[in-house]
Amino acid sequence: MPDLAKIHDIVKVYEKTPTPLIYILKDVQKEFGALTEPVLSEVARITQMPLSEIYGVATFYSLFTTQPKGKHVVRCCNNAPCHVRNSKEVLQKIKEYLQLEIGGTTADGLFTLEFTSCLGLCAVAPVMMVDNEVYGNLTPEKAVAILKDYKLKGSSNA
Numbered sequence: 001m002p003d004l005a006k007i008h009d010i011v012k013v014y015e016k017t018p019t020p021l022i023y024i025l026k027d028v029q030k031e032f033g034a035l036t037e038p039v040l041s042e043v044a045r046i047t048q049m050p051l052s053e054i055y056g057v058a059t060f061y062s063l064f065t066t067q068p069k070g071k072h073v074v075r076c077c078n079n080a081p082c083h084v085r086n087s088k089e090v091l092q093k094i095k096e097y098l099q100l101e102i103g104g105t106t107a108d109g110l111f112t113l114e115f116t117s118c119l120g121l122c123a124v125a126p127v128m129m130v131d132n133e134v135y136g137n138l139t140p141e142k143a144v145a146i147l148k149d150y151k152l153k154g155s156s157n158a
């Protein structure tokens with residue numbers, strides 16, 4: 001169970017900010033990993049804002065997530081330049097390896113798989129990001145090898 005008391009400290013930081021909700025939700029998500037229902041309810045209680053309004057903001061902006069994500073977020077580019085350079089095959093192999101569909105998280109909580117739009121690196125298409133690292137010139141085999149490295153690192157940290 002997350003320590004919801006930390007939300008009070010975050011809200012206090014922005015008490016003099018004219019429209020603080022985005023800042024509060026950004027910090028709360030950083031602290032808890034996701035804007036889950038209990039977390040949003042606590043934000044509503046402390047800020048005395050309607051939960052429906054807070055939920056609306058949390059689900060409107062793509063930088064927010066209401067679902068907990070894995071330790072590593074894998075984002076596969078599916079825009080046209082990557083598509084014509086076989087991103088579909090790369091993605092298919094990643095899905096098979098992780099046994100996931102887009103939007104899913106592995107049972108061990110290590111990976112979440114998402115799409116991303118163009119990362120501005122079409123010259124090295126197809127491209128994927130893992131957290132903040134970008135990998136280009138992917139083949140299906142190269143993509144899986146990269147994810148295996150993350151898995152190895154993840155299990156050695158356990």
Ligand code: FES
Nearest residue numbers: 077079082118119
């Ligand atoms: S289309 Fe994939 S990086 Fe630009």
